[in-house]
Amino acid sequence: MLDDPGLYGPRRPLPLRVRPVPGESTGSFVNRLAHANGLSLAAFLDRVGQGEASAYTERVEKYPQSTEMYMNEAGLRYLAVLADRAAGLLQQDLPSLGAEHLLPGEEAAQWWWRWEPVAGHLVRYCPLCGDDLGVGEAVSLMSTDSWQVCLRHGYWSDDSRGRGPDCVPLAELPETLTAHRVRQQLAKQWGPAGEELFADAFQVAVY
Numbered sequence: 001m002l003d004d005p006g007l008y009g010p011r012r013p014l015p016l017r018v019r020p021v022p023g024e025s026t027g028s029f030v031n032r033l034a035h036a037n038g039l040s041l042a043a044f045l046d047r048v049g050q051g052e053a054s055a056y057t058e059r060v061e062k063y064p065q066s067t068e069m070y071m072n073e074a075g076l077r078y079l080a081v082l083a084d085r086a087a088g089l090l091q092q093d094l095p096s097l098g099a100e101h102l103l104p105g106e107e108a109a110q111w112w113w114r115w116e117p118v119a120g121h122l123v124r125y126c127p128l129c130g131d132d133l134g135v136g137e138a139v140s141l142m143s144t145d146s147w148q149v150c151l152r153h154g155y156w157s158d159d160s161r162g163r164g165p166d167c168v169p170l171a172e173l174p175e176t177l178t179a180h181r182v183r184q185q186l187a188k189q190w191g192p193a194g195e196e197l198f199a200d201a202f203q204v205a206v207y
């Protein structure tokens with residue numbers, strides 16, 4: 001019976017559920033799920049499986065905006081039980097749980113914190129959008145761009161890891177909002193070519 005890896009897995013969901021924000025980083029979601037249930041990140045991770053970064057959980061907890069969590073299939077199954085959400089649904093919302101990013105290794109649950117995400121950028125989610133969803137704490141996204149603009153609230157955020165503010169209000173920089181709208185229109189109209197057109201225009205403006 002001790003050979004049965006299922007023995008070590010969680011049996012029941014945590015009492016309080018947390019909804020993932022579409023595009024959220026796994027680390028951000030796991031952090032919120034732990035905190036919602038009154039657990040430190042370290043206590044939570046003990047339930048998800050074994051991780052090579054266990055030595056610096058404290059750092060991970062302190063800087064969730066700077067690191068991303070990856071896991072293998074068994075780790076994903078554990079997380080699905082704890083979060084009370086089907087693994088497939090978690091994979092839909094959390095890009096780093098995509099099949100292409102799952103760690104190898106079948107038997108025991110594994111998780112791994114990387115200081116640089118494998119793909120994409122860790123960018124802070126607009127705090128006002130977070131308030132609208134009632135998330136209660138900072139959310140990090142795994143973004144394909146190294147920045148995000150919230151047109152609804154006029155906020156800019158990026159993947160800089162300095163001590164500055166996580167988000168910058170764009171009230172005094174309406175040009176940025178206009179440029180972002182134009183970029184979205186180009187992308188909608190021309191697909192990837194639109195993105196490239198905008199990138200070209202950006203390079204021309206820089207030089």
Ligand SMILES: [Zn+2]
Pocket residue numbers: 126127128129130150151152153154155
């Ligand atoms: Zn917003």
